[in-house]
Amino acid sequence: xxxxxxxxxxxAVLARRREIVADLLDLLPEGCLVHEPRELVPFExxxxxxxxxxxxxxxxxxxxxxxxxxxxxxxxxxxxxxxRGAGTSLSGGAIPQxxxxxxxxxxxxxxxxxxxxxxxxxxxxxVTNLAISDAVTADGYFYAxxxxxxxxxxxxxxxxxxxxxxxxLKYGVTTNNLLGVKLVLxxxxxxxxxxxxxxxxxxxxxxxxxxxxxxxxxVTEATVRLIARxxxxxxxxxxxxxxxxxxxxxxxxIGSGIIPVAIEFMDKPAIEICEAFAGAGYPMDVxxxxxxxxxxxxxxxxxxxxxxxxxxxxxxxxxVKESQSATEAALIWKGRKSAFGATGRIADYICMDGTVPLGxxxxxxxxxxxxxxxxxxxxxxxxxxxxxxxxPLILFNANxxxxxxxxxxAGNDILKLCVDAGGCLTGEHGVGIEKRDLMRHQYxxxxxxxQMAVRAAFDPQWLLNPSKVFPLxxxxxx
Amino acid sequence: xxTNFTPEQLADPHVATSEKILRKCVHxxxxxxxxxTYVTLGNELDSPRGRIYxxxxxxxxxxxxxxxxxxxxxxxxxxxxxxxxxxxxVDYMHLVDHARMHIEATYRRPFWNRLTRGxxxxxxxxxxxxxxxxxxxxxxxxxxGLLKRFKPLEPFGAMLDLAPRSLPKAxxxxxPGTYPAAGPRRGRVAILTGCAQPVLKPEINAATIRLLTRLxxxxxxxxxxxxxxxxxxxxxxxAQALEAARRNVDVWLGEIEKDGLDAIIITASGCGTTIKDYxxxxxxxxxxxxxxxxxxxxxxxxxxxLTTLDLPQQEAxxxxxxxxxxxxxxxxxxxxxxxxxxxxxxxFAVRDPAxxxxxxxxxxxxxxxxxxxxxxxxxxxxxxxxxxxxxxxATGNIGCITQIATGTAIPILHTVELIDWAYGGTKPAVLx
Ligand SMILES: Cc1cc2nc3c(=O)[nH]c(=O)nc-3n(C[C@H](O)[C@H](O)[C@H](O)COP(=O)(O)OP(=O)(O)OC[C@H]3O[C@@H](n4cnc5c(N)ncnc54)[C@H](O)[C@@H]3O)c2cc1C
Ligand code: SF4
Ligand code: SF4
Numbered sequence: 001x002x003x004x005x006x007x008x009x010x011x012a013v014l015a016r017r018r019e020i021v022a023d024l025l026d027l028l029p030e031g032c033l034v035h036e037p038r039e040l041v042p043f044e045x046x047x048x049x050x051x052x053x054x055x056x057x058x059x060x061x062x063x064x065x066x067x068x069x070x071x072x073x074x075x076x077x078x079x080x081x082x083x084r085g086a087g088t089s090l091s092g093g094a095i096p097q098x099x100x101x102x103x104x105x106x107x108x109x110x111x112x113x114x115x116x117x118x119x120x121x122x123x124x125x126x127v128t129n130l131a132i133s134d135a136v137t138a139d140g141y142f143y144a145x146x147x148x149x150x151x152x153x154x155x156x157x158x159x160x161x162x163x164x165x166x167x168x169l170k171y172g173v174t175t176n177n178l179l180g181v182k183l184v185l186x187x188x189x190x191x192x193x194x195x196x197x198x199x200x201x202x203x204x205x206x207x208x209x210x211x212x213x214x215x216x217x218x219v220t221e222a223t224v225r226l227i228a229r230x231x232x233x234x235x236x237x238x239x240x241x242x243x244x245x246x247x248x249x250x251x252x253x254i255g256s257g258i259i260p261v262a263i264e265f266m267d268k269p270a271i272e273i274c275e276a277f278a279g280a281g282y283p284m285d286v287x288x289x290x291x292x293x294x295x296x297x298x299x300x301x302x303x304x305x306x307x308x309x310x311x312x313x314x315x316x317x318x319x320v321k322e323s324q325s326a327t328e329a330a331l332i333w334k335g336r337k338s339a340f341g342a343t344g345r346i347a348d349y350i351c352m353d354g355t356v357p358l359g360x361x362x363x364x365x366x367x368x369x370x371x372x373x374x375x376x377x378x379x380x381x382x383x384x385x386x387x388x389x390x391x392p393l394i395l396f397n398a399n400x401x402x403x404x405x406x407x408x409x410a411g412n413d414i415l416k417l418c419v420d421a422g423g424c425l426t427g428e429h430g431v432g433i434e435k436r437d438l439m440r441h442q443y444x445x446x447x448x449x450x451q452m453a454v455r456a457a458f459d460p461q462w463l464l465n466p467s468k469v470f471p472l473x474x475x476x477x478x
Numbered sequence: 479x480x481t482n483f484t485p486e487q488l489a490d491p492h493v494a495t496s497e498k499i500l501r502k503c504v505h506x507x508x509x510x511x512x513x514x515t516y517v518t519l520g521n522e523l524d525s526p527r528g529r530i531y532x533x534x535x536x537x538x539x540x541x542x543x544x545x546x547x548x549x550x551x552x553x554x555x556x557x558x559x560x561x562x563x564x565x566x567x568v569d570y571m572h573l574v575d576h577a578r579m580h581i582e583a584t585y586r587r588p589f590w591n592r593l594t595r596g597x598x599x600x601x602x603x604x605x606x607x608x609x610x611x612x613x614x615x616x617x618x619x620x621x622x623g624l625l626k627r628f629k630p631l632e633p634f635g636a637m638l639d640l641a642p643r644s645l646p647k648a649x650x651x652x653x654p655g656t657y658p659a660a661g662p663r664r665g666r667v668a669i670l671t672g673c674a675q676p677v678l679k680p681e682i683n684a685a686t687i688r689l690l691t692r693l694x695x696x697x698x699x700x701x702x703x704x705x706x707x708x709x710x711x712x713x714x715x716x717a718q719a720l721e722a723a724r725r726n727v728d729v730w731l732g733e734i735e736k737d738g739l740d741a742i743i744i745t746a747s748g749c750g751t752t753i754k755d756y757x758x759x760x761x762x763x764x765x766x767x768x769x770x771x772x773x774x775x776x777x778x779x780x781x782x783x784l785t786t787l788d789l790p791q792q793e794a795x796x797x798x799x800x801x802x803x804x805x806x807x808x809x810x811x812x813x814x815x816x817x818x819x820x821x822x823x824x825x826f827a828v829r830d831p832a833x834x835x836x837x838x839x840x841x842x843x844x845x846x847x848x849x850x851x852x853x854x855x856x857x858x859x860x861x862x863x864x865x866x867x868x869x870x871x872a873t874g875n876i877g878c879i880t881q882i883a884t885g886t887a888i889p890i891l892h893t894v895e896l897i898d899w900a901y902g903g904t905k906p907a908v909l910x
Contacts, residue, residue: 031521039546039550042527046505049479106522149507149508277565277567344506344566345502345565345566348480398480
C-alpha cells in the first residue's frame with residue numbers, strides 16, 4: 001500500500017531525547033510532561049486512526065507563559081512541535097511525529113470571560129466547543145459553529161481546522177465567529193490578534209491563523225462571538241426515494257434563495273446506523289433523508305417550511321415529518337451528530353470531506369457510489385448538504401491491510417471527483433496528512449508556493465506541525 | 479480500531495472479549511469530554527480513550543502491567559460515563575474489568591498500597607468486621623490529619639474522615655426472614671441485604687420492606703447471602719468476586735425454587751450494576767453460566783421495580799429534592815427517568831443539578847484510595863447540587879450518600895426513604 005509519508009525524524013533531535021525531556025521537565029510544573037515511552041503511545045494518533053507516530057514527549061502546559069517557554073525552547077533547539085486539542089481531527093492534523101514535542105491544550109480549559117454587553121466569550125484554547133454554548137445557554141445565547149464533535153473538540157482545534165457544522169449554513173464557520181486570539185509564535189513571542197469587534201484594523205491576520213492547522217502558532221486564548229438563541233427552532237425530516245432527488249432538492253432550496261439554519265443529508269445506510277443508535281424516529285422506508293432546520297417565530301418557521309415543502313414536492317418527497325417536541329428535536333440531532341461514532345458499531349470507516357457546488361451534488365453522489373462499488377466496498381453518506389460539504393464514510397476492515405488500502409484509494413478517487421466537479425478537497429476537516437498529497441490536484445505549483453511563503457513567514461524553520469498540509473516534495477529549503 | 483493479536487492470544491477468552499471491544503472503538507474522542515478524571519486532570523492518559531489505548535498496548539504486547547498503566551487505571555472511577563457517551567457502543571466496563579484482573583495477576587503493588595487494598599478487601603464486604611472497624615475509626619479520628627500528612631497512609635486518613643460519627647444500632651437492620659405482604663399478595667421479591675449499607679444506613683432497607691409489604695409485595699431477605707462482590711471485583715480480585723457471585727446465585731435460586739421470585743430488589747445501585755453483570759462474569763463457568771444469567775435478569779433496582787407498581791400521584795409537599803443520579807444508576811444500569819418520575823409522583827419538586835453525568839467521587843473505595851481526585855469531584859458535585867437550592871438530596875446509592883454527606887449540610891436520603899414516607903411510611907428521622 002502506498003502509505004502517506006511523514007517527514008524523516010531529525011536524527012539530531014532524537015539523539016538529544018534525554019536532554020530535551022530533562023529540560024522540559026524543568027520548564028513545566030509537575031504532572032505536565034508525559035515522557036515515559038509507554039505513556040506516549042496513547043498520543044500517537046487522533047481520530048484519523050489509521051496513521052500513527054509516537055511523539056518524543058507530550059507537554060501539557062497550564063498557562064500561556066508555559067506554552068511560550070516550551071515553544072521558545074523547541075525553536076532554539078530545532079525540535080518540531082505538534083499542537084493538539086482534543087485529538088478529534090479526521091484528517092490526522094494532530095498526529096505527531098517521532099521527533100516532535102506535542103503541546104496539548106487540555107489543561108487550559110477555563111472560560112475566562114463572558115461579556116453579554118459585547119456578546120463575546122473569551123476562553124482558553126482547551127475549552128470544548130459545547131462548553132461555550134453550555135456556559136451561556138441560561139442567558140439565551142450560544143456559540144454557533146457546531147461540529148458534530150462539539151462535545152469533545154476544543155476551540156483551539158476548531159480554529160486550527162476552521163471547523164464547521166450543521167448550523168453553519170446560516171451562521172458561518174469558525175472564521176466567521178472568531179473575533180480574536182492570543183497566539184504564541186514558534187519563537188515564544190506572545191501576540192494578540194483581533195479583539196472584541198467584528199473587524200480589527202490592519203491585515204486580517206486572524207483570518208490567516210484560522211485554518212492554519214497548527215502551523216502558524218499555538219492559540220492559547222480565543223474570543224468568539226455569541227449569538228442570541230432564536231425564538232424557536234424546528235428540525236423537519238424529508239424522506240426521498242433516491243439520493244439524487246434529495247441532492248437536487250437541496251440545490252433547489254438554496255438556489256431559490258432560502259437559507260434554513262441547517263440542511264443535513266443521510267442516505268439509507270446512514271439512516272439505519274443513526275436510527276439504531278439514537279431511536280430518533282427517522283423514516284426507514286426511504287433511500288435518502290434531509291434534516292432541515294428552520295428557526296425564528298412560529299410564523300417565520302411556518303412560512304419558510306411551506307416554501308421548502310413546496311420545492312420538496314417537486315422532487316417527489318415521500319415523507320415530511322416535523323418534530324413534535326423538544327425531546328424529539330434533540331434526538332433528531334443526537335442521531336445526526338453521532339453518525340460517525342455510531343458507524344463504528346458496524347465497521348471501521350474513513351470519513352471524506354470534499355465540498356462541491358450544490359448543482360453537482362447528484363452527480364457526485366452517483367460518482368461516489370460507483371467508485372466505492374468499483375473497489376468492492378460499502379459507503380454511508382451523511383453530511384452538511386446545504387454547504388455542499390460531503391462526508392462519504394467508506395466502510396472497511398482495519399484488520400485487513402488490503403481492505404484498508406482499497407478504502408484509502410477509493411477515498412482519494414472521491415476527493416479527486418469533488419475537485420474535478422469544481423469543488424474543493426476539504427470543507428471543514430482540514431488537509432492534515434490525509435489530503436496533503438492531493439493538494440497538487442487542486443492547486444497549481446504557484447498557488448502552493450504562495451501559501452508556503454505565508455506559512456514560512458510565521459515559522460521559517462518549518463517546526464510547527466511540519467508533516468502536514470503541504471506535499472513533502474517541492475517545499476522551500478528551511 | 480485496528481488491533482494486533484495473535485491467534486494464540488485470542489485463544490484466551492478474556493483477550494478475545496477485549497479484542498472485540500477494542501475493535502469497536504473508532505478513537506473519536508467523544509468520551510473524553512464526559513470523563514470526570516479527564517475533566518479534572520486534563521491528561522488524555524486519564525481519559526477513557528487514553529486508558530483504552532494503554533490497555534490495548536499492554537494486552538497486544540502481552541506485557542505484565544507496569545506502574546504507569548496501573549496509575550491511570552487506578553484513577554478510573556469505573557463510573558461508566560464513557561459508555562453512556564460512546565456512540566460506537568464500546569463496552570468499556572468489561573475492558574477495564576479485564577485490565578484490572580490482568581493488573582492483579584501480573585503486577586506487584588508497593589507495600590502500603592497492597593496493605594490498604596488488602597485491608598479494604600478483608601473488611602468492607604463483611605458487616606461484622608466493618609462495624610468493628612468503624613468503631614475503631616471513631617477512636618482514630620483525631621489522627622486523620624496526621625495520617626494524611628504521610629502520603630502512603632493518606633487512604634487511612636480518608637477512611638477516618640468518611641467514617642460516620644455515630645453508628646446506628648445493629649438492631650435497626652432488617653435481618654433474614656420473610657416479610658409478608660399486607661393484604662392480598664401481588665408479588666414476591668427477594669431483597670439484597672448488602673454489606674456496608676446495613677451497617678451505615680439500616681433505615682434504607684427497612685423503608686424498602688415497609689413500603690413493599692404495604693403495597694402488597696412479600697419480601698424475603700434470604701439467609702446465607704454475602705456481599706455482591708462488586709468491591710473486590712473492581713480491585714481485580716476476580717476469584718473472590720466470582721465466589722461471592724456463586725454463593726448469591728445459589729441462595730436466590732433456592733428462593734426461586736421455593737416460592738418463585740418476581741425480582742431481586744437492590745437498594746444500592748453499585749451492587750445492582752454488578753449483580754446484573756453476574757451472567758457475564760460467570761459466562762465461562764459451565765456450572766453457573768445459565769443460573770447466573772437467570773439471576774441477572776431478575777435483578778432490579780428498587781426504583782425500577784416500583785415503577786411497575788403504578789403508584790398514584792400524591793399531593794405536593796412543598797419540598798424541593800435535588801436528585802443525584804449515581805453513576806452506577808445512570809451509566810451502569812441506564813436508569814435515568816424512573817427515580818425522578820417516582821419522586822414527582824410522590825409530591826416532591828425535583829431538580830436536576832448541572833453536570834449530572836459527573837461522578838461525586840465516591841465510586842466504591844475510590845474515595846479512600848484516591849482521596850485527592852475524589853475530593854475535587856465531591857466539591858464540584860456539592861457546588862452543583864447546592865446551586866439548585868434543594869431542601870433534600872435524594873440518590874440511590876449508599877456510596878454517594880456517605881460521600882456527599884461529608885460535603886454539605888443539606889440532608890441526603892435514599893430515594894426509597896422519601897417514597898416510603900410519601901406513601902404512608904414514617905418521616906425520615908433527619909427531616910424531623
Ligand atoms: C465523530 C467526529 C465528527 C466530526 N464532525 C465534524 C464536523 O461536523 N465539522 C467539523 O468541522 N469537524 C468535525 N470533526 C473533526 C474535528 O472534530 C475538528 O477538526 C475539530 O475542530 C478538531 O478539534 P480538536 O480539539 O480535536 O483538535 P485536534 O484534532 O487536536 O487538532 C486539530 C488541528 O488543530 C491544531 N490545533 C489544535 N489545537 C490548537 C491550538 N490551540 N492552536 C493551534 N493549533 C491547534 C492541531 O495541530 C491540528 O492540526 C469531527 C470529528 C469526529 C471524530
Ligand atoms: S469509567 Fe468513568 S473515570 Fe473511568 S474512563 Fe470511563 S468516564 Fe473516565
Ligand atoms: S467515544 Fe467510544 S469510540 Fe469514541 S474514543 Fe471513546 S470509546 Fe472510542
